[in-house]
Amino acid sequence: MPKPTTVTCTRCTATALLPEDRNHSRLWDAGWRWIGPELTSCPNRPPVLVIDDQGRHLRGPGAPDARLGVPA
Numbered sequence: 001m002p003k004p005t006t007v008t009c010t011r012c013t014a015t016a017l018l019p020e021d022r023n024h025s026r027l028w029d030a031g032w033r034w035i036g037p038e039l040t041s042c043p044n045r046p047p048v049l050v051i052d053d054q055g056r057h058l059r060g061p062g063a064p065d066a067r068l069g070v071p072a
């Protein structure tokens with residue numbers, strides 16, 4: 001199977017090209033967040049992932065079962 005070359009927001013139809021070197025930090029810096037391949041948010045949507053002040057990765061307001069924020 002070919003590797004995917006883009007990421008697609010699971011909340012809208014936005015896509016972004018994956019860097020060829022698989023360094024996702026540029027996508028992260030651009031505002032993309034993801035929890036595995038099925039849950040991705042673009043910079044224009046509530047993030048599916050947030051990082052707290054301890055550096056922990058938590059589900060964000062864009063995640064369907066988040067305890068905080070908007071419902072799916």
Ligand SMILES: [Zn+2]
Nearest residue numbers: 009012042045
């Ligand atoms: Zn989106």
